Amino acid sequence: MSSTRTELDGLGSLELPAEALHGIHTQRAVENFPMTGVTLAHFPELVSALALVKKRCGADER
Secondary structure (H helix, E strand, C coil), X not given: CCCEEEEEECCEEEEEECCCCCXXXXXXXXXXXXXXXXXXXXXXXXXXXXXXXXXXXXXXXC
C-alpha cells in the first residue's frame, strides 16, 4: 500500500500523504504561505467556536 496519493489541479499534480485529510489546494497554500508554526491547538476556543458555527450551518440544511 502506498503512503502517498497523487492529486491533480490546474497547476499540475502533487503528492500528498495518504493519511492527510486535506487536499491539493490546502497543501499548495501550506507550501506557498509559511506560517508562524503556531497550530490551531493553541486556540481551543476558536476551534470550538468554528465547530459550533459549522454545526449550526449544517442544521439549517436538514
